[in-house]
Every structure is written in C-alpha cells, then in structure tokens.
Amino acid sequence: MSKLKLLTYCLLLLGVTACYNLSEEVVPGKPTEFEPLYITRSALNSSIQKKPAQPLKKPGKIYVRDPYLFINEQLKGVHIFDNRNPRSPRPLAFIEVPGCVDMAVKNNILYVDNVVDLVAIDITNPEQPREVHRIAEAFPQANRLFPPDGLYYEHDSTKGYIVEWIPKND
Amino acid sequence: MWSCDSHDTDFRGNPDSASAMPGGQGGSMARFTIAADRLYTVDRNNLRVFNIENAEQPNFVQSVQVGFDIETIFPYQNRLFIGSMAGMFIYDIRFSPDNPTFLSNYEHITACDPVVAEGNYAYVTLRSGRDCNFEAINEVQAIDISDARNPFQVGSFPLSGPYGLGIDENLLFICDGDVGLKVFNIDGGNFTPLRTINNINAFDVIVRKDRKHLLLVGNDGLFQYEYQPEGTLDWLSTIAINRD
Numbered sequence: 001m002s003k004l005k006l007l008t009y010c011l012l013l014l015g016v017t018a019c020y021n022l023s024e025e026v027v028p029g030k031p032t033e034f035e036p037l038y039i040t041r042s043a044l045n046s047s048i049q050k051k052p053a054q055p056l057k058k059p060g061k062i063y064v065r066d067p068y069l070f071i072n073e074q075l076k077g078v079h080i081f082d083n084r085n086p087r088s089p090r091p092l093a094f095i096e097v098p099g100c101v102d103m104a105v106k107n108n109i110l111y112v113d114n115v116v117d118l119v120a121i122d123i124t125n126p127e128q129p130r131e132v133h134r135i136a137e138a139f140p141q142a143n144r145l146f147p148p149d150g151l152y153y154e155h156d157s158t159k160g161y162i163v164e165w166i167p168k169n170d
Numbered sequence: 171m172w173s174c175d176s177h178d179t180d181f182r183g184n185p186d187s188a189s190a191m192p193g194g195q196g197g198s199m200a201r202f203t204i205a206a207d208r209l210y211t212v213d214r215n216n217l218r219v220f221n222i223e224n225a226e227q228p229n230f231v232q233s234v235q236v237g238f239d240i241e242t243i244f245p246y247q248n249r250l251f252i253g254s255m256a257g258m259f260i261y262d263i264r265f266s267p268d269n270p271t272f273l274s275n276y277e278h279i280t281a282c283d284p285v286v287a288e289g290n291y292a293y294v295t296l297r298s299g300r301d302c303n304f305e306a307i308n309e310v311q312a313i314d315i316s317d318a319r320n321p322f323q324v325g326s327f328p329l330s331g332p333y334g335l336g337i338d339e340n341l342l343f344i345c346d347g348d349v350g351l352k353v354f355n356i357d358g359g360n361f362t363p364l365r366t367i368n369n370i371n372a373f374d375v376i377v378r379k380d381r382k383h384l385l386l387v388g389n390d391g392l393f394q395y396e397y398q399p400e401g402t403l404d405w406l407s408t409i410a411i412n413r414d
Contacts, residue, residue, distance in 0.1 A: 056410070057412055062197055075408065087394075101201070104202040
C-alpha cells in the first residue's frame with residue numbers, strides 16, 4: 001500500500017514537473033546564430049590553471065588588494081599585476097578561470113566565480129596560485145542556458161554547463 | 171606615497187567603516203563584495219552570503235531573495251547597497267552579517283544601475299541600451315539616504331550611457347561609456363561638471379580615497395590616474411589591450 005502511495009506520488013510529481021517544463025519550454029523557432037561552449041563537471045573541477053602573464057583582450061571588472069591589481073578577462077580568467085608603482089604596473093600571472101566575471105580578495109585568498117562554482121584560490125605567491133576550496137553550483141543561475149540573440153536552442157544538460165556563446169561565423 | 175605598507179581598509183577604503191579589515195576594493199559594477207567577514211554576492215534575484223572568517227574555507231550561509239535583475243552590490247557603513255533593474259535596495263548587516271536585514275527599496279524607472287554611497291547620499295547611474303530597457307533614460311540620480319528606511323531623490327544630471335561610478339567626498343567620477351570619464355563636483359543633489367576624459371571608453375572605476383588614486387577600466391584597457399581635490403586628473407599609466 002505504501003509502495004503504491006509512493007508510486008502515485010512520484011507519478012503525480014512527474015506529471016507536475018512535466019507540465020511545468022512544457023509551459024516553460026521555448027517554442028522552436030529561428031535557430032540561434034551562436035554556438036554554446038559546454039563544460040562538464042569533471043572538466044570544470046580542474047579548469048583553473050596557472051598561465052604566464054598575457055595581454056588584455058576584453059577586460060571586465062577590476063579589483064585592488066595591495067600590492068596587487070586584478071583585471072578580469074571576460075569569461076576567461078584573471079590577470080594579476082604588481083601595482084606597487086601605479087606608474088608602471090608589472091604583469092605577474094594569468095589565472096585561467098572559465099566563466100569568470102567577478103573577483104574579491106581577503107588576505108591571501110582570491111574568490112572567483114568559475115561558471116556555476118565559487119572557488120577560493122590561494123595567491124600567497126600569485127605566480128603559483130593554488131585552488132584551496134570549491135563550492136559546486138554556488139551560482140546555479142550562471143549556467144548560461146539562453147543564447148545572447150534570444151533565438152532558439154535546445155539545451156543538452158548531459159554535456160554539462162554552458163560557459164559562453166560563440167558566434168557561429170567566428 | 172604609493173607604498174604598500176599602509177593599512178588595508180574594507181568598505182572601499184572608507185575610513186568610517188567599523189574596523190579596518192583585510193579585504194580589497196572593487197568597482198561599482200561588482201557583484202562580489204567583502205564586508206563584516208562575509209563574502210556577499212548578487213545574481214539576478216538573490217543576495218548570497220558566504221562566511222569567510224576562515225578565508226580558505228568559504229562557507230555558504232544563505233541566499234536571500236531580493237528582487238529581479240540584480241546587477242551590483244556596494245558596501246558602505248555596515249550597509250549593502252544593491253543595484254537592480256528596478257531600483258536600489260538597502261540592507262543592514264551591522265547586527266547580523268549572516269542575515270542581512272531589508273531596510274528599503276528605492277524604485278525608479280527600469281534601467282541598469284550601479285550605486286555608490288557617501289555620507290547622506292547615494293548616487294545611482296541609470297542606463298538604457300542593449301541589455302536594458304530601451305524606454306529607460308540615461309542619467310545619474312542623487313538619493314538622500316539620511317533615513318535609510320526612506321530614501322528619496324534630490325537631484326539628477328543627464329548622461330549618455332553611464333556604467334560604473336566612484337566617489338570621494340564632493341568628487342564624483344562617472345564612466346559614461348564611449349563618452350569617457352566624467353568628473354563632477356557634487357553637493358547633495360547638485361551636480362557641477364568639472365571635466366571629461368573623452369578619448370577612452372569607460373566601464374568602471376575604483377576610487378582609492380586614501381591615496382587619491384583612480385583606476386579606470388574600459389574596452390581600451392586599464393588607466394591609472396592621480397586626482398586632486400579640485401578634480402584634476404594626472405595620468406600615471408596605461409595597460410593597453412592587445413588588438414590582434
């Protein structure tokens with residue numbers, strides 16, 4: 001009896017979920033002009049990489065924590081400069097962080113968004129950054145389900161999270 | 171003058187903050203900020219609280235539903251000023267940093283809006299455009315926050331397409347997109363334009379009051395200036411983008 005109850009409950013829940021999904025579904029229309037860049041959970045877990053300093057391309061937000069200056073490279077990572085002398089900031093390193101938009105620093109710990117995750121990076125030596133903590137799906141809304149042109153795309157959750165959208169003719 | 175041994179302050183270098191804390195300083199477009207040993211983040215509908223008393227072990231505390239289309243967060247004197255498409259929200263974190271207390275919501279017409287605060291006033295920029303409501307207008311508004319539970323507008327000044335902004339007493343720096351960086355003298359709701367650096371795209375600024383040091387970022391790169399109380403800016407350096 002209780003099993004039957006459970007089954008009924010599950011079916012009911014499924015029905016409700018299905019209805020919900022149906023009403024939320026985007027009506028297939030003109031397909032998007034953008035290609036999604038997916039990242040799987042396991043790839044995301046090891047996606048933060050130390051790289052040599054590199055030029056700015058699409059700078060985003062900025063953050064200062066003496067003696068360092070942090071410049072976000074939109075959705076790519078964080079440039080770190082030694083800014084002891086603001087007349088000649090010295091590039092130290094680039095930390096590759098897919099999906100990164102925001103940064104904050106307390107003591108020697110840099111917090112970044114890494115697609116849907118919040119990650120703490122030890123930057124005691126900024127040239128040797130070390131991931132020390134990760135909160136998976138701290139920012140579920142950072143999974144960019146919809147293309148920037150607002151046109152139709154069928155999201156495939158088995159491929160992981162969407163980091164960014166790249167124009168098809170790029 | 172530029173030595174790195176001066177004390178670090180939180181609350182964007184605001185000397186009035188309760189205690190000097192080991193956090194850094196972000197711009198007004200930030201969605202992450204550190205205050206009261208917490209990392210506060212905003213995304214779309216939510217203000218999220220992470221306890222970072224142990225910096226290496228951020229600990230998710232809770233998510234507070236704030237409103238819709240949250241864009242920015244700015245800490246000032248134990249308060250969080252949250253910019254959204256529909257207005258500015260003020261939360262208090264003095265007594266319970268884990269549980270921000272709603273104080274007020276200043277509503278305006280729909281536009282994108284970062285906010286900064288100093289003394290009895292908050293300043294928000296409203297921008298229409300691609301990602302925002304086309305009906306919206308482009309301007310900066312001065313809001314009296316002397317009673318944080320009852321904010322009201324006391325002035326405004328038209329702009330072209332503003333993004334981030336920064337403040338040091340009576341100097342207000344506004345990134346006006348492709349028009350460049352605009353410097354105003356402000357007295358509550360009165361805006362007096364002083365000058366414009368108009369050969370660069372300006373997205374966000376960090377104003378380091380203690381050093382009279384301004385960092386500006388935009389499509390062209392990162393620019394650093396030293397500013398004077400009368401609003402003059404002396405260029406220090408540029409980190410240009412690679413256009414290849």
